[in-house]
Amino acid sequence: MNRLDFHPVLVRLPYLLGGVWITILIAALAFGLGLSLAVLLVVVRFENRGVWRRMSRGYSTALTNTPQLSQIFAVFYCLPLMGVMVSPFLSVVIGMTLNAAAYLADILGAGMSRVPSVYHEVALTLGLNRRQTYLRVILPHVGRTMFPALANHFQIMILGSAMASIFGVEDLTGRAYDIGSTTFRILEVMLVTGALYAVLSFALAGIFMLCRRGLERMV
């Protein structure tokens, strides 16, 4: 077996690091859009009975019990069949958004069920309407209490965004494959890429911890 040689990988490090931004962009877009969709799903779940609530729950059940990769493939191939041409990058973002919404709706739902029931009555007697109650009272409370779980899911999405490489997106993993195929130093490039994911993940954990402390101080 040949010795490990990192030199061909390290000289291409700036190119590899460029993929970090694509990885962050994919995860951030999918998380932001997924969170917005999750808020809608969870409000529907808590404000409605019957078919709307069942549809919201069914959505989460369906998407949390099937592989995310299948979901991205479905978006990647189905949208063109419907006449909508989207780039691989956008297909991945949409696929990950749909998946994130299902998980985030469950996280927010768990937070909603922990909101003290008296909050709704207090909000009513203070004169807040439903929209104001959600925007000013319920969702900020849920966001604060569920922040660790939400932050954790974002980190999972950063790692999960590696699937974008399968669709030809030049994220961190995509660029790693690219370097590996030209240098034939697959193991070395994957070790370096793994280390970069770990650094990214630790950095995010640190940022989220600071955010959490900030949230606790922010009154």
Added chain:
Amino acid sequence: MPYIDVRDVCVRHGKTETLRDVGFTAERGEIVSFIGPSGSGKTTLLRTLIGLQSVECGRMTVDGRMVNMSEPGSAKVLRAQAAIVFQQFGLFGHMSVLRNLTLAPTVVAKRTHREAEHEAHELLEKLGLADKANVLPDDLSGGQKQRVAIARALMLRPALLLLDEPTSALDPRKVQEVSSLLRDLARDGMTIIQVSHAMGVVASLSDRIVLLEAGHVRALGHGRGQASQTPDIAAFMNTHSDDPESGASAGGSPQGFREPQF
């Protein structure tokens, strides 16, 4: 015509009749206390007065304006004139004390932040909480939370203030301060209705006392030293003056319940 005239309130939970033909009156600036054993419907009655409880029948006249409490939409009318302090306080845990106080005035009443914050600081000062404005509710003691909840209700400038056990979490000195505040508010024309087990406070603070039993009014009487003139009320207050929640000791007066001097 009384300022507040509540008549024929009926509330049903399934087959159980929680309130039956309940009625009472109050003049502007009076303090009315609901007393009675647990499960007698005191809190339910308080909730009907602010439209949180659906009622089968009942009407309420406030300052000559009649509200049919069983009609849809009546809750909004009731809430427009009243504020309530819940027994569990219901302070929003993710907001500072100051934001808890200014939320409704700025978001609902559209008052400016500066004006609302000025009023909130004044109220907090009056309630001995001047240094707690930027604190989260979780960092407050039970008594402090209770006073913040009262301050939040007062920020709505209600004509009718409803209080569910307003002194239950307070130490004797704070009971005196809150009672004194309630008296001042009543003197300024606010009508106050409270549910309380603190017989000493009820006796000294109330202009009227309503004794509820099994969902109906057992007796109507007067406070401020006259509680003993209504036998049922005097008997109830005597038997409950040893209650650790009552805020009064049994040996304070010949009637058993002590009437604190504020």
